[in-house]
Amino acid sequence: MTSTPIAELWPTLPGGADTRPEAAYRLLRAAVESFAERGFHATTTRDIATGAGMSPAALYIHYPSKAALLAEISRAGHAAALALVRAAAAGEGDPVARMRRLVEDFTAWHARARTVGRVVNYELHALPEDDYAAVAALRLDIEREVTALIEAGRADGLFEVAEVRTAARAVTSLGIDVSRWYTDRSSETPEELGRRYGDLVLRMLGAGR
Amino acid sequence: MTSTPIAELWPTLPGGADTRPEAAYRLLRAAVESFAERGFHATTTRDIATGAGMSPAALYIHYPSKAALLAEISRAGHAAALALVRAAAAGEGDPVARMRRLVEDFTAWHARARTVGRVVNYELHALPEDDYAAVAALRLDIEREVTALIEAGRADGLFEVAEVRTAARAVTSLGIDVSRWYTDRSSETPEELGRRYGDLVLRMLGAGR
């Protein structure tokens, strides 16, 4: 079993415009595994190429640089996380139900896609400036979604929080850190962990009972 | 103002046995800053030596390798964190009061010593095997202290938690992740953040009211 459902991150485009050769996906997959395990700088282009079953030179047919691979992984990973947060925040039910789903999905994603999650959250500093800016914007959007949902819940008298920004930080922080410590040997499935974290967060936000 | 109270981590030994020359401390300080900012592998021995105001060769008079510097930083950092957790867990008051202090101190430390915290928490994979084992033992001890304190609170009917291990993970996780996102520009002081996180965690653990 692959530890990362990486295929989810690069779906074939509906318009059929996704003509990228399969070899490019193999490179992405190999890069994610290497970056997650050893970090960007400790990973060599030879590692990635070998992992994708080709010679080092072939990498440069599909990507202009090692950093471009990191940038694509980082963009796609952040986009996926933001999409999932948006779907939960704009979903059905009151803010309590939506927050529960947000934490469940965000946490489970960081457990399931932990290799991608590690690259996305801990290799940011290696991104070229432009790519970093794009990714920072996505990160800000995620934080804003969470903040807005907490505020909505507070307005409805469902949450009781002293500092919304601090609470939002804590919520995203818990999810992100999952990608650091979660392993194959963890006793909880990503979904179980999501449910438990959902309970903990709702209590943290003072969602009564 | 230095962002890291690094001096706290390498106190002069009471027996006066600490005869290590001042240059060694300059190297440690420069290494912490570089490792925290760029990561272990992206940091060169020239970076560290220059930061300490000497030539690359001088580094090897005080440390046998670049990795030895990382190992010393990691050991000292983990020892400091464990000491702080132990002091809180064995302190005065009921489990609620002790947990509050634990979270306050653990969180504030990760904000104040965020550069050391980054090295300690995110550069583990670069440690030589032996050093990694030593540090992993310290990390386990920290987790055990937190778990034991939650269990004590539950036995006294003060906490209400479904899964102690998951709750303990969440508590340490929140603190650790602070070193990732906290910056000089953060609006909260480390102590304020500690107090707020203390409130959030106690609610998360169901410490009623």
Next chain:
DNA sequence: CTGCTGACTAAGCGCTTGCTCAGCATGCTG
């Protein structure tokens, strides 16, 4: 003065790195 030590530097060695380039097989198109 001599002889020695500890802290340091200039220079550079051997190796690995990210990346390039000439060339080759394959398959599509006219």
Next chain:
DNA sequence: CAGCATGCTGAGCAAGCGCTTAGTCAGCAG
């Protein structure tokens, strides 16, 4: 069939890496 694009390889380059070496120099004991 030729002509050409695509996807790839083997060989290798320039730069930069961790670390070593040979040697300098201040300080101090005798």
